Amino acid sequence: VYLGVQQLHERAQSRLLAIKVQKLVETSNALLRPENQDFLRLLQANAVKRQGSRLQLHHEDGSAFYVDPADEAHVLSGQVRSRSFVMHSADGRLALNGRFDIDISEDVARQEALARMLALATAAGALLSAGLARWAVHLGLRPLSQLAEQTQAMSATRHLGHLHLSPPSVELSPLVQRFNELIDRLENGRVQLESFNADVAHELRTPLTALIGKTELALSRPRTEVELTQTLASNLEELGRMASVVNDMLFLARADGGQRARVGAPARLRPVRRPRA
Numbered sequence: 001v002y003l004g005v006q007q008l009h010e011r012a013q014s015r016l017l018a019i020k021v022q023k024l025v026e027t028s029n030a031l032l033r034p035e036n037q038d039f040l041r042l043l044q045a046n047a048v049k050r051q052g053s054r055l056q057l058h059h060e061d062g063s064a065f066y067v068d069p070a071d072e073a074h075v076l077s078g079q080v081r082s083r084s085f086v087m088h089s090a091d092g093r094l095a096l097n098g099r100f101d102i103d104i105s106e107d108v109a110r111q112e113a114l115a116r117m118l119a120l121a122t123a124a125g126a127l128l129s130a131g132l133a134r135w136a137v138h139l140g141l142r143p144l145s146q147l148a149e150q151t152q153a154m155s156a157t158r159h160l161g162h163l164h165l166s167p168p169s170v171e172l173s174p175l176v177q178r179f180n181e182l183i184d185r186l187e188n189g190r191v192q193l194e195s196f197n198a199d200v201a202h203e204l205r206t207p208l209t210a211l212i213g214k215t216e217l218a219l220s221r222p223r224t225e226v227e228l229t230q231t232l233a234s235n236l237e238e239l240g241r242m243a244s245v246v247n248d249m250l251f252l253a254r255a256d257g258g259q260r261a262r263v264g265a266p267a268r269l270r271p272v273r274r275p276r277a
Helices: 002-031 038-049 105-157 173-219 225-256
Strands: 053-059 064-067 080-088 095-103
Touching (some): 002 080, 002 095, 038 064
Antiparallel strands (some): 053 095, 080 095
């Protein structure tokens, strides 16, 4: 805007100079004569009409033919726009070098005022844009803040629940749905794990109780070798059952970790003979 207005001012000033110079040249072609003072008197009479400007005409040798008076109407500021030209008489015997100056201080003042207004408007627009952008970002991040508060509450209570957005967000709804599905799978896994731990504890508690009872009974009084052998055999049976439960737990742990179960029948060791020394 500033540069556009500046170009408009420059074009208007150039057009005004061109019109003034063209009128002077046309008048000189009609009235300028070496022995006739009509043109000079016309310039002197019209000087009062050219306020805010200054006209200077000089002969080719540099002597003054006409110069506007140094009065208030023709005193210009330091901000001027000038145009030089040459005028000839109709018979070609007289040539004058001219210079026409116009004061452009008012245009410059308006341009500076416009610059201040534009700077103020730009600063106000930047502050307004920053405020609107911050408000828009805050409004756009509000759903994320809700999700962060809900997940923080989950970590504080150690209870996994579903996430909810109010109002729903088109962009975040798929993410919330997938998260809730993950929570459901984790909750199902936790319930299954608790049930499995309870079953394992029950399965291990029975043989352990039997082992403790039989061992205490065997140690309560002296036993014969046959009785101790029977006790150890019974304990070995209970230990085998416990080993089976532990092996099942290990198999499930490996399967849950992604390992594949071994496929194939177990090899028979009976045909394998011990090599001779």
